[in-house]
Amino acid sequence: MSDLLEKYVRPEKNPGTACKGCGLRLAHRKVLEAIDELGLTQGDVVWGTGIGCSGRQTFVTWKGDTFAGTHGRVYAMATGLRLALPPEKRLILTVGDGDAFTIGFLHLLNAARRNVDMTVVVFDNLGYQSTGGQYGVTTPLGSKTDSSPYGAWEPNWTQGGFDVLNILKEAGATFLARHTVLQGHEPVESLKKAIQNPGFSLVQLIYPCVTHYGVQALGTRNLASIYDWFRERTSDDLSADSNTHFTTGIVHDAVGSRVEFAAGLRGFVASVQKGGPDGAAD
Amino acid sequence: MKRTFDTGNAAITEAAIRAGCTLFAGYPITPATEIAENMSRRLPQVGGYYLQAEDENAALHICNGGSIGGLKAMTATSGPGFILFADAFGWAVSSEVPVVIVNSQRVGPVSGITGAPGQGEFYLSRYLTHGGNFETIVLAPSSVQEAYRLTVRAFYLAERFRTPVIVLADQMVTDGWETLELPETDAEFHAMGLDVVPRRVHPGPEFYPATDDIDVPPVVLGHNTGAACSDWTPTDRGHDTEDITWQHKHAWRLIHKILNHRDLIDEADEWFLDDDPEVILVAYGTPSRVVQKTVKAARHEGLPVGGIRPISLWPFQDHLFSRKAIYLVVELNWDGQLVREVQRAAVDGSSVHFWGRCGELPTSGELLEVINKLLKYEPLERDGWRTEKW
Numbered sequence: 001m002s003d004l005l006e007k008y009v010r011p012e013k014n015p016g017t018a019c020k021g022c023g024l025r026l027a028h029r030k031v032l033e034a035i036d037e038l039g040l041t042q043g044d045v046v047w048g049t050g051i052g053c054s055g056r057q058t059f060v061t062w063k064g065d066t067f068a069g070t071h072g073r074v075y076a077m078a079t080g081l082r083l084a085l086p087p088e089k090r091l092i093l094t095v096g097d098g099d100a101f102t103i104g105f106l107h108l109l110n111a112a113r114r115n116v117d118m119t120v121v122v123f124d125n126l127g128y129q130s131t132g133g134q135y136g137v138t139t140p141l142g143s144k145t146d147s148s149p150y151g152a153w154e155p156n157w158t159q160g161g162f163d164v165l166n167i168l169k170e171a172g173a174t175f176l177a178r179h180t181v182l183q184g185h186e187p188v189e190s191l192k193k194a195i196q197n198p199g200f201s202l203v204q205l206i207y208p209c210v211t212h213y214g215v216q217a218l219g220t221r222n223l224a225s226i227y228d229w230f231r232e233r234t235s236d237d238l239s240a241d242s243n244t245h246f247t248t249g250i251v252h253d254a255v256g257s258r259v260e261f262a263a264g265l266r267g268f269v270a271s272v273q274k275g276g277p278d279g280a281a282d
Numbered sequence: 283m284k285r286t287f288d289t290g291n292a293a294i295t296e297a298a299i300r301a302g303c304t305l306f307a308g309y310p311i312t313p314a315t316e317i318a319e320n321m322s323r324r325l326p327q328v329g330g331y332y333l334q335a336e337d338e339n340a341a342l343h344i345c346n347g348g349s350i351g352g353l354k355a356m357t358a359t360s361g362p363g364f365i366l367f368a369d370a371f372g373w374a375v376s377s378e379v380p381v382v383i384v385n386s387q388r389v390g391p392v393s394g395i396t397g398a399p400g401q402g403e404f405y406l407s408r409y410l411t412h413g414g415n416f417e418t419i420v421l422a423p424s425s426v427q428e429a430y431r432l433t434v435r436a437f438y439l440a441e442r443f444r445t446p447v448i449v450l451a452d453q454m455v456t457d458g459w460e461t462l463e464l465p466e467t468d469a470e471f472h473a474m475g476l477d478v479v480p481r482r483v484h485p486g487p488e489f490y491p492a493t494d495d496i497d498v499p500p501v502v503l504g505h506n507t508g509a510a511c512s513d514w515t516p517t518d519r520g521h522d523t524e525d526i527t528w529q530h531k532h533a534w535r536l537i538h539k540i541l542n543h544r545d546l547i548d549e550a551d552e553w554f555l556d557d558d559p560e561v562i563l564v565a566y567g568t569p570s571r572v573v574q575k576t577v578k579a580a581r582h583e584g585l586p587v588g589g590i591r592p593i594s595l596w597p598f599q600d601h602l603f604s605r606k607a608i609y610l611v612v613e614l615n616w617d618g619q620l621v622r623e624v625q626r627a628a629v630d631g632s633s634v635h636f637w638g639r640c641g642e643l644p645t646s647g648e649l650l651e652v653i654n655k656l657l658k659y660e661p662l663e664r665d666g667w668r669t670e671k672w
Binding site for chain 2: 010012042043046049051056059060063064065066067068069070073076077078079080081082083084085086089106107109110265268269272273
């Protein structure tokens, strides 16, 4: 495992700066494992990050080219960047649940609509943890956090019959999966499919925050107890009750069903230059 | 030279294409919509990309993303969209990314009137993002022909300074129809004082040198140089840092790479200043057209009047106001924005006055009346809301 870090991670960022016991390290490794198993090198991947624990802890860890966007806007940036990059270059974004599903959701939806070739990996720590632990749209209902001292009551996008990934499916995403980092190789397999998809992919990867969610919502500082809670709540069955479980698996696989945005736009531009749609006579 | 009759919107479009722009992302907004429309027609013809973004915030972020991939990018908007650029503009300033932003100012506040000109974003264009510790380059055209020239300049300066450059126009410049001469050869293009800097790629590893140097190639991703850029304070390698020393180096660079190379940016018109006239009119953009005409008319009447038109607005050109005089600043707003900088910059012993119009141009006649009052040291105060107070 340390070989993987030496291979892909900048020495200045190894070890990383995440809290002791933070599940983010596992999430980060799942992505590196997927990259490694696909045989990709540092020059094959451009890595972008958002804001929050997920973004800050993974920014400029990648030895190759890397960028960080403002909060929630990295999907719009990646849309522009994709037009400039060669199609074979893989574009991976590691972001948080707040970055993707709240502040950046408009841009995420539009990236899915366009089917822009990018792999969004949402490192989901069930709320806003880098600011000290406030509830978000993936925080289980009833969770006590610093901004929900009586328990989170606002409807979220993971329970009560809602699934944020279904919204992205309707928006046009071509690959969607959800896992927890407590699962072994399943997340890596999904990440590999996501990275290989020449279109918009998103993998939601739920991980334990031991510093805030563990203490505030689960009432313990004991790492084993926190990890046990996540393990017990993880279900391999996508149709399990999402009110009580993290339902995992490949939510949507429509790889190859839609034209990728940059490829489509390049083709459109070429057709206009040839006098294509309605002619470019001017 | 191809001589046409066209709008500022068309001039800006042709300038962007000539400067090598291959990406435009925007959101339709009056009175800048025609720039988007023209770009949607012209870009595919030259192999470029036109995108309609989900909002202006996304538009500039898409441009930033394209720019860090190596594309020259531009967006265009008016006030309500301009305010949404704050997020992406700051990113481009701090990451030192070349990008061009056009704002066709309309009267406000907020949505105001879509079809009336305004000059409400003089300060906003200087401080289009939070956090301080940066300088901004802002150019202000006053005609269709100049909209062409300054848009090409904006791309040129953006590349050399690695920074976003704003073309601060107004509704009359972009919507107005005038004669437009478009260069057809490189020789004609250069004869207009214009040049194009092709996109370069920083080889690394010191992407953010602690110098005031310009002509540092921008950070471009996709070449496996270990390129790193972000909204965080960078080390020289682009790593995020909490070290105050790097913060100081970064802020110093963002400010002084611009302030120490002002000779490339500063530009102004000066009219009839050789005999140190008593009254000097000051305006930028469309009102400066009325001011120029008024100054000539005043001279014709033998009045000691001159004029100054800042063409580059920011960094502000304090040196233009080193003559002791009675300054009259004419703007398309009632709250007075440019006048505050003139008041700050004007040499001791000067007096500074304001004549604002809200959504409409002043006339030469009314400006001549004001000049005559100033020459007699009469107060400019008028009735009710029509006072000189700003």
